Amino acid sequence: MTGRLHGVVAMDGPSGTGKSTVSRRLAAACGAAYLDTGAMYRALTLAVLRTGLDGAAPDAGSVAVAAADDLESVTDPSAPAILLAGEDVEAEIRGPEVTAAVSAVSAVPEVRTALVQRQRDLIAKAVASHGGIVVEGRDIGSVVVPDAPLKVYLTASEEIRAARRASQDRKAGRGGDTAAVLAAVRRRDRLDSTRKTSPSHAAADALVLDTDELSVDDVLAELLRLVRDRGLVT
16 A cells, blocks of 8 residues: 545546546555445436336436435445445446446436435545545536545547447457447447536546556556645555
């Protein structure tokens, strides 16, 4: 461990930038908690789909908000998990059905309000118990924790991100056609960046880090340098 993190590191950016991997590794290296907010939206989307509704159905938002009461996030970076009514749904929420529907569900204002408050509560609890937390998502620095002492926005080209995501899907046994994944990446980017409530974008004071030519180890090294330079580890 390189030192214990104090405070919040907000990690934002689209899928395929390596955000989840480096966020978990940063949290583990700094003895901090870890929260994947995207998994929370995916779990509520799964709850909607299990009722037989489409993600864009008029009642999807109310179903998702009701399901939020059954949601539990495990913030241990060595074994993060998302539970829905006590069931570990981590594997299921990464499937193509949830991926295709999550933007529609997460765009519902009532859903975002419910989860942002839940996320803030989890962050406060983690800071109180662990001293620090690494939080990843698409609106962490801009909405969830706008006063975070370190905000990082990871980015990469669409093609690089699609190739990474396709590789992850193949390793997980979920297919992995790069052309199809690229189309899905472009669709998700468009939906997330144009939604009316909390559109995905880099906070004005976020440090933007392009990961096109960087390995996971390279990105982690840069993040560790940043937390040290900001005086966030002791």
